[in-house]
Amino acid sequence: MSKTELHQPMETFAYDDEIVKQFSLATIIWGGVAFLVGIICALQLADWHLNFGLSWLTFGRLRPLHTNAAIFAFGGNAIFAGIYYSTQRLCKARLFNDTLSKIHFWGWQLIIVSAALTLPFGITQGKEYAELEWPIDIAITLIWVVFAINFFGTLWRRREKHMYVALWFYIATIVTVAVLHIVNSVEVPVSWYQSYPVYAGVQDALVQWWYGHNAVAFFLTTPFLGLMYFFIPKAANRPVYSYRLSIVHFWSLVFIYIWAGPHHLLYTALPEWAQTLGMVFSVMLWAPSWGGMINGLLTLRGSWDKVRTEPVLKFMATSLTFYGMATFEGPLLSIKSVSALGHYTDWIIAHVHGGTLGWNGFLTFGMLYYLVPALYKTELYSKRLANIHFWTSTIGILLYIISMWTSGITQGLMLRAIDSTGKLVYPDFVETIVRIAPLYWIRAFGGTLFLAGFLVMCYNLYKTWQLAPKNQKQDLYQAPALSKAIPADDNNSGPWHRRLEGLMPAFSILVLLGIVLGSAIEILPTLIVHTYAPANSKVAPYTPLELAGRDLYINEGCYNCHSQMIRTLPEDVLRYGKASLPEESMYDHPFQWGSKRTGPDLARVGGKYPDLWHYRHMLDPRSVTPNSIMPVYPWLFDDKTDFAILTKKFSVMQSLGVPYTDDEVRTAPETARAQAMQIAQGLSADSPIKGLEDKKIIAIIAYLQRLGKNPELLNAAEKSEAQPAPEVQ
Amino acid sequence: MSDSKLPPKNTILSDEKALLLDHDYDGIQELDHPLPRWWVWGFVCCVIFGIGYMGYYMTGPGPSSKQELSKAMAEIEALKPPSANGSAGSEPSAEELMKAFKDSASLNHGHEVYTTKCLACHGDKGQGLIGPNLTDDFWIHGTGNLADVAHVVTTGVPEKGMPPWGPVLTATELKDVVAFVHSLHGTNPAGAKPAQGNQQTFKD
Known part of the structure; x- marks a missing residue:
């Protein structure tokens, strides 16, 4: 404490710990929901019967609910609890405004509830981790602004001159998530329940994975690193290992992370230079990521005996280990040749669950074991139960990731196996599913163990809460106000970064510049220049019925299991046909390239089977593909297609640049009905099924039969290629 | 009532005393250990690899994915038994x-x-x-x-x-x-x- 501060009069203040308690409770409740839905999804993959033939319980609709609940409900509430607790103490100031805190809390819970009330009913944008429809997107923006005002307001009123490293990470989180969410959510509403993004095809893919990857970076990594920097030194009573390392790894992490998104799109139709940047920056990200792990683990130097006995440290040290593992695996998977094997398989599922269960989950559990006794001024009810939680959940995570590594690598190797005569050894995709299906049971069991451990924690924390002494008085703290007139000796001397730590606005602007630079270089060229889609492109936009079917495909969450992107890899070309061209998805608002193949790629499924095949397949997939694990879709045969709204949909698409004429917009419903009638008649030639043409199944069939059907385009592309790849399909 | 002016009760190891900085955030202190050498070298190597990779594939002679695909497909094509009518796969006699x-x-x-x-x-x-x-x-x-x-x-x-x-x-x-x-x-x-x-x- 410098001498200047001592001359300031002391101020007395209290922290708002009620809001921390509320967010902690919400973390626990939504955590339970996220884990439970995850187990249901895992079981559905192990046995398709568990989809129960109910639309709102089917995998394609539940999986987005699981990811959103885990990331934004469990992770989000945990972040808010930890940030609000630590920021007040690091700033020696109460939160900026109690009302804003309340709006933040209840607003966020409402957003979660509205997600739970829309996603199972197929109300989705079909973009991963950004599924929520536009009214909820607006609510998220508003609540995030409330959070930002509350946070930066607290920083503004801080009584501690310098900002500690945890606060740097919080600043990066708040600034970047705002940018990501707003840029990725530019969309035009069709109705209260539906919108189309302004981006299409390659552009949409690039923006979406810039968002998707950095949601991992700035929602699941930077805030948790900040929490780690607060809670580990507190719980261990140890100084942070290296201030210098904090500086270097913070800035390199923030600057490099933002570039890495395209590693989700290797070997796709994304321009190659963007793929190269995505891979290279992911490899360079390894060291900055490990900087956080090193600083955390070495802070525990000389205190490893405490890690054995203190639940807080035990969970946090293990979470850092999982963090180190996942951030090594990430760069590894970003190397193109490794991605060729692992992408679209369960290897990625193993990777993300090592991160979320191990890193985010365990760090949150450690934090809760610290916070609940601290907030209620008591001791943890039982260290033994915490130990049981630790081991149950650790074994659960290990079973989960080892089974999914095995599954992913097995499937990847099977899919690429080519025999001595140049043929695929396993031409039927379902053969690979039969092989890996037993591993889905092990995964589900691992997830159940994780949940069981979590429930033990809930009980332990409940008993701890019961131990809390009654009639607690609000703690008061004292600190001198921060002199706004910065003393000369402090401002103009000392290392530049130390000075920067005292300048909150300058620091935040630097972070913003750091993330905007990489984003702009990577995204703007594709947004501005339309060279990826030649001007004389022969791509025909979707017919009204195909568009209706496409929207149903998105509603049902088909993209959760099926890609529409044939990569420039021999195994993909042999199995699915010619590699996908960028212009083939140029009118796709949103793109549907997918990120996981639990079923085969559908980019060229059009015309591969007769209409009747699809009809039977959607009714009972196993009647045409024995051993398939796809759910049944009986409601598509009962529910009617909304033809009337097609005019509106077409006019929105037209405004987004899809070349529909005004006539086509006006007559969209009639055109769709005519096409539906044709398909229905073909299907029921022998025994007409009454009213079949109005049913959703007809629209879905129209869309599926259209996929990859751009004969003129494909012929033109073939001629223009110097060395055409032999077409096998 | 807690007093935020109490000195932190942190454990400082004997080899760390000289590295302890004058930072105190609600009791959290910071040491100033130098960056681990292996970490710095690891970082430098990744950056050098990255620059080299970009140079080779973006401006240098590195093949594009499409070129690599054509090559791989030609190799696969060469594996196929000769076909009588030029269609994919030969028909049995x-x-x-x-x-x-x-x-x-x-x-x-x-x-x-x-x-x-x-x-x-x-x-x-x-x-x-x-x-x-x-x-x-x-x-x-x-x-x-x-x-x-x-x-x-x-x-x-x-x-x-x-x-x-x-x-x-x-x-x-x-x-x-x-x-x-x-x-x-x-x-x-x-x-x-x-x-x-x-x-x-x-x-x-």
Whole structure:
């Protein structure tokens, strides 16, 4: 404490710990929901019967609910609890405004509830981790602004001159998530329940994975690193290992992370230079990521005996280990040749669950074991139960990731196996599913163990809460106000970064510049220049019925299991046909390239089977593909297609640049009905099924039969290629 | 009442005393250990690799994914046995087919292949389902003799949803399944699909 501060009069203040308690409770409740839905999804993959033939319980609709609940409900509430607790103490100031805190809390819970009330009913944008429809997107923006005002307001009123490293990470989180969410959510509403993004095809893919990857970076990594920097030194009573390392790894992490998104799109139709940047920056990200792990683990130097006995440290040290593992695996998977094997398989599922269960989950559990006794001024009810939680959940995570590594690598190797005569050894995709299906049971069991451990924690924390002494008085703290007139000796001397730590606005602007630079270089060229889609492109936009079917495909969450992107890899070309061209998805608002193949790629499924095949397949997939694990879709045969709204949909698409004429917009419903009638008649030639043409199944069939059907385009592309790849399909 | 001015109770190891900084955030202190050497070198190596990789593939001679694909596909193409008619996969000869048709082991093998690849559309007994009946005298494509069936199975009828199996099945699988399909002729199974195509007269 410098001498200047001592001359300031002391101020007395209290922290708002009620809001921390509320967010902690919400973390626990939504955590339970996220884990439970995850187990249901895992079981559905192990046995398709568990989809129960109910639309709102089917995998394609539940999986987005699981990811959103885990990331934004469990992770989000945990972040808010930890940030609000630590920021007040690091700033020696109460939160900026109690009302804003309340709006933040209840607003966020409402957003979660509205997600739970829309996603199972197929109300989705079909973009991963950004599924929520536009009214909820607006609510998220508003609540995030409330959070930002509350946070930066607290920083503004801080009584501690310098900002500690945890606060740097919080600043990066708040600034970047705002940018990501707003840029990725530019969309035009069709109705209260539906919108189309302004981006299409390659552009949409690039923006979406810039968002998707950095949601991992700035929602699941930077805030948790900040929490780690607060809670580990507190719980261990140890100084942070290296201030210098904090500086270097913070800035390199923030600057490099933002570039890495395209590693989700290797070997796709994304321009190659963007793929190269995505891979290279992911490899360079390894060291900055490990900087956080090193600083955390070495802070525990000389205190490893405490890690054995203190639940807080035990969970946090293990979470850092999982963090180190996942951030090594990430760069590894970003190397193109490794991605060729692992992408679209369960290897990625193993990777993300090592991160979320191990890193985010365990760090949150450690934090809760610290916070609940601290907030209620008591001791943890039982260290033994915490130990049981630790081991149950650790074994659960290990079973989960080892089974999914095995599954992913097995499937990847099977899919690429080519025999001595140049043929695929396993031409039927379902053969690979039969092989890996037993591993889905092990995964589900691992997830159940994780949940069981979590429930033990809930009980332990409940008993701890019961131990809390009654009639607690609000703690008061004292600190001198921060002199706004910065003393000369402090401002103009000392290392530049130390000075920067005292300048909150300058620091935040630097972070913003750091993330905007990489984003702009990577995204703007594709947004501005339309060279990826030649001007004389022969791509025909979707017919009204195909568009209706496409929207149903998105509603049902088909993209959760099926890609529409044939990569420039021999195994993909042999199995699915010619590699996908960028212009083939140029009118796709949103793109549907997918990120996981639990079923085969559908980019060229059009015309591969007769209409009747699809009809039977959607009714009972196993009647045409024995051993398939796809759910049944009986409601598509009962529910009617909304033809009337097609005019509106077409006019929105037209405004987004899809070349529909005004006539086509006006007559969209009639055109769709005519096409539906044709398909229905073909299907029921022998025994007409009454009213079949109005049913959703007809629209879905129209869309599926259209996929990859751009004969003129494909012929033109073939001629223009110097060395055409032999077409096998 | 807590006093934020109490000195932190942190454990400082003997080798750390000189590294302790004058930082105190609600009791959290910071040491100023130098960056771990291996970490710095690891970082530097990754950056050098990154620059080299970008140089090689973005401005240098590195092949594009499309070029690599063409090369790999040409290698795969070279593995394929020479084909008589230039279509993907070669069609078995008449003698091979006849030999398989007369050999019960071949027919059993053909049955297995049929079960995994054909059953879904043509029914378990060839009675027809999504695809046409394979047991009657009526044929849509060709005359239903061994060579014609082999041709349809090899090249497919994509516009009708019959996939080309030439690129998928091995030569043995292909001749055996054709022989098996031919052996179904005249079995008249229950629930047979109504006749489609032209009536043919069979000699064999």
